[in-house]
Each structure stands twice: as structure tokens, then as C-alpha cells.
Amino acid sequence: GQNIDQPTEMTATEGAIVQINCTYQTSGFNGLFWYQQHAGEAPTFLSYNVLDGLEEKGRFSSFLSRSKGYSYLLLKELQMKDSASYLCAVTDSNYQLIWGAGTKLIIKP
Amino acid sequence: GAGVSQSPRYKVAKRGQDVALRCDPISGHVSLFWYQQALGQGPEFLTYFQNEAQLDKSGLPSDRFFAERPEGSVSTLKIQRTQQEDSAVYLCASSLGGVDSGANVLTFGAGSRLTVL
Numbered sequence: 186g187q188n189i190d191q192p193t194e195m196t197a198t199e200g201a202i203v204q205i206n207c208t209y210q211t212s213g214f215n216g217l218f219w220y221q222q223h224a225g226e227a228p229t230f231l232s233y234n235v236l237d238g239l240e241e242k243g244r245f246s247s248f249l250s251r252s253k254g255y256s257y258l259l260l261k262e263l264q265m266k267d268s269a270s271y272l273c274a275v276t277d278s279n280y281q282l283i284w285g286a287g288t289k290l291i292i293k294p
Numbered sequence: 295g296a297g298v299s300q301s302p303r304y305k306v307a308k309r310g311q312d313v314a315l316r317c318d319p320i321s322g323h324v325s326l327f328w329y330q331q332a333l334g335q336g337p338e339f340l341t342y343f344q345n346e347a348q349l350d351k352s353g354l355p356s357d358r359f360f361a362e363r364p365e366g367s368v369s370t371l372k373i374q375r376t377q378q379e380d381s382a383v384y385l386c387a388s389s390l391g392g393v394d395s396g397a398n399v400l401t402f403g404a405g406s407r408l409t410v411l
Binding site: 276282286 | 336338339350385396398400403
């Protein structure tokens, strides 16, 4: 079967750095997405990786290793507004998006 | 429009009632998706449209669920004879290209929260 694993919940301190991991087992691979979802709101796009390596976008970076079936989202200089769920999703060989359950990130002052 | 609009935002239905959830995607977006999201979970795929064609409905949980997009724009998800297990947030998302067009970024609506009593 197809599977996306990410930690259920993480806690970090304002101003610090946090890394949210995602491992996947899918039938084929056509890209990996990270989305942010605040409670009661719509998921919003953060990043897309299709090749191995690091993609940096301001305070957020996303890394992909296709051989390991592994990605992480790195958030720097954490702000209280970063408290949200972070969803990892992989596009499989049929171009269907397979979603993880999300990681709830709690930021403490 | 500027974003994806869904209505109603909240719907309470008695078990056995029919409900209709509406999605107004971003103008010009080819692809439209419906997802079901339970509390604390990721979105679960329900169905996909490319323009007016429903190309994948493999995620619809039963024949009580029906979706349409007759003119390739607004879409409606209909649930007949609602059951308590249908209680969830129903998310609609649209994207500019087809699913195989590279980084197919989805723009989501805020969702319709359905509670079946």
C-alpha cells in the first residue's frame, strides 16, 4: 500500500529552528509537496520538490532524498504564527496526491 | 474569483437528509478536486475533474456520494441519505493545469464542515 509518515505533534520555542520529517512509500514518485494548515482554515502551499536536494524559500526550506523516500521541512526563526499543521503529500505514478496525516506544530514563547 | 469559495461553511443535517456542497474554483482553473478531512487527519481524496469531465471518482465512499461540474467551473458535491460517519470537513481545491503538469499546486477553499446528527 501507499503510506506517508510524519510525526503527529511537535513543540518548539519562538525564535528557534524546527525540522519536520516525512517518509513515504508510494507506487512511483512525481513530486512532493508541503502545505501549511492553520486550525479551521484551508491548506496553503509551502514548497514543492521533485529533484533531490534543498529548496530554500525565506524562513522555510524543504529537502528531498528520493532514494531514501524522505523529506523534511525546516522552519527557521520560528514565530507564533507558525503554529499550524504541516502536511506532506506525494504525487504517485498515476499523478494522484497521497497525503500524510499532518504534523501539528506548537510554538511556545 | 480571487480564491476558491465554498458554501455553506457549516451545515448541520439530520441523519437521512440530503445535502449539497458548492465549490466555486479560481476562474480558468482546469482541475478541481474534492477531499474529505477528518479532525487531525490529512485530506482524503474523493474525486477529480478536468474541466467538466470527472476523470477519477475512486475515492467516493459509497453511491450516496455524487459530484458534478457541468460547465467546467462550479462544482457540487451531493451526499444523499446522510449518515453520522459522513461528518467531516469537505475541502475543494483547484489548480491551473492538469494533474500531470509538473508542480500542480492546489489552491484550497476554506471547506464545508458537515455535522450529521
